[in-house]
Amino acid sequence: MIPECPRAGDSRSRSRFPRTPAAEPSPGRAASGLLSEITTTINSEPFTDHYTILPGKELGRGKFAVVRKCVEKCTGHEYAAKFMRKRRKGQDCRMEIIHEIAVLELSTVSSRVVNLHQVYEMASEMVLVLEFAAGGEIFNQCVADREEDAFSEDDVKRLMRQILEGVSFLHQNNIVHLDLKPQNILLTSSSPLGDIKIVDFGLSRMVCSHQELREIMGTPEYVAPEILNYEPISIATDMWSIGVLAYVMLTGISPFLGENKQETFLNISQLSVSYTEEELQQLDQTALSFIQMLLRKQPQDRATAEQCLKHPWLQSSESKESQTAEKTLTVEEQEPPGMTSSPETPGSMSTAEEKEERPMTEELIVMAAYTLGQCRQSSTSEKDALAAEQKAISKRFKFEEPFSALQEVPGEFIY
Template identity: 85%
Template sequence: MIPECPRSSDSRHRSRFQQSPAAEPSHGRSGLLSQIQTTVNKEPFTDHYTIIPGKELGRGKFAVVRKCVEKCTGHEYAAKFMRKRRKGQDCRMEIIHEIAVLELATASTRVVNLHQVYEMASEMVLVLEFAAGGEIFNQCVSDREEEAFSEEDVKRLMRQILEGVSFLHQNNVVHLDLKPQNILLTSSSPLGDIKIVDFGLSRMVSSHQELREIMGTPEYVAPEILNYEPISTATDMWSIGVLAYVMLTGISPFLGEDKQETFLNISQLNVSYHEEELQQLDQAALSFMQMLLRKHPQDRATAEQCLKHPWLGSSELQETQTVEETLPVKDQEASSSTSSPEPPSSTTTAEEERDDGPVTEELIVMAAYTLGQCRQSSTSNTEKEVLAAEQKAISKRFKFEEPFSALQEVPGEFIY
């Protein structure tokens, strides 16, 4: 997902949340890298690549992804065309940061590979590894038994996701937009391996400098994002907990009737572990999610601790063999304890975005767009009403209307 660029002289006004002035070390903005090693080619992109006509792989507000073929080799790639100016602001440095993160992650087979970079007058093109299986979202919500993930599938893929995230965290990178649409598969049948994509919101974190951002996809953002508290690697771990829940059940655990209710569910930790789909799972799977869906970041398990959790270690251990080539796993104590939902703490208000002028808002969340068909809940309305009344837990199926319709300039889901 591509965030809007902040204005150099910020004309946005916030009644509650105000971004701290950007510290300016070697890079222009806090959390952004500014140096890349990849050669930026100035020749016309189409001199070297043929764009495959037909359906785009993905589209967002400021970028589009198309399938292409390298003329000299015949190899297929995904070309990510990114506008350098967004709403009149120069955002080339945000693109440079994304390139730098992809370079940093070259050693991990769980992150999409960057092949080449091209630059034209108005856009830059990132030539990326082509993941033929598409995003895992399709399997998460499939109604067909042969397409939907089994628990064993989820365990294998979750190990791979954690391997990639562990690598990123060891290199002080937080992704900040982990969700099914940003996890791709090398093949869908047979089920391939995962590739983490879309580092448009990623940031570098450090122990000596706090980083606060209001960004992410509403259903996956951690409580500290909503409270404008410091971001850390634990912010990604919350998203992985939500991701595990979605992959196992097809249910978005915190989704409310509107974005305000979604944010309230997150801030109050309103999540149900009593869905019918969860009752069929290994109890260790519930323990795994509960060690991640904790309100306080310091209480969440790390990626390396998750990889040692009994749920992931119970079968298919051969999947961990490839990670040893790329991930220097540190010795840490595994934590598999669970926690109970905490009482309500705070509520937040979402933004109102306009295309032409200053914006007054309390919370900015860069929205991504959920597309596709979903399974219908097998739990009756009466049962859900009783559950909500007794446990104050809100757990709903995905919705497909855009919760931030005012932000949507170009419809579609951006997957690279």
């Protein structure tokens, strides 16, 4: 358990948590929350007999998995092939892969979750053939240097509705994702801006009312306080991550990120988050109330996915779109024959950034990689922006890898 330490100094204190060894799983606990039955046929013939792996950079890579773009030979369709090792740190992890397959099977009817096409198994690894999302991660827009490449507030509203639809579906089936972050939400296209696909269910778990589930897992910047305190996990745990995700998508700032993991954990446990950032003040004020109803320390106080979908912030853009459509129809009815309106050209989005494998380090009771980088700049001058970044580096983020106390898990891949 990560203890809550007294706050020292200001809201971005550098107080460190005491160092503790990695937690060891208790007997039989590894299977907790994992699904074990699947209907998908597991093919045993060589993967390359049916698919051609395209040359070039990988879609993503983790310590125990790699994602490559491939083409099915018989159809010519493109897919993302996720190659996953069955043994990790000397332990058989095939059950975790079967669980991920089971969650994907369960989510087949949801258009907001990536689709599973086929599964192959070799001596040392399994391959999940997944729907290819050409638009890449929404992370790329969250950290865009240029304002025109970043999401607009209306973009965030539309994508957030879709994310909530996917999360709502998972929660209705008692599945908690536990690693919701920009790197695990893809776009079907980047220009025009497509729809979202939720991916990477390696850390997901099935929760039920008659059995408590306690795990130390997730990505440091996005984990809920109950995970750090080793308290029971519930569907409300995902809703905290949704609140952090909304903050990041709207501002390009990671609200709880400190200069190290310990400071990040302290910020989370003390609910140290700023609502006075310049980027937030420029938004519809209902956006603040949306974030605030999710970033609450007690899980029972957070809004559900269904309640979020009814929030005024997400309803406002729908009503505006409806009003705009009505006005457009009225104008078109009044226009003389032969006059037409010119369609708007969708703006181009930034391309995906190449990722590099990060080393894993053991600290406290987690296994995680921790890096910092530049994110979207504010509208100040270049000198002011540089000075502000140097003073508030704790708010800047580049990439975080998920961690688990029970096993070292892959996390730097997008599927």
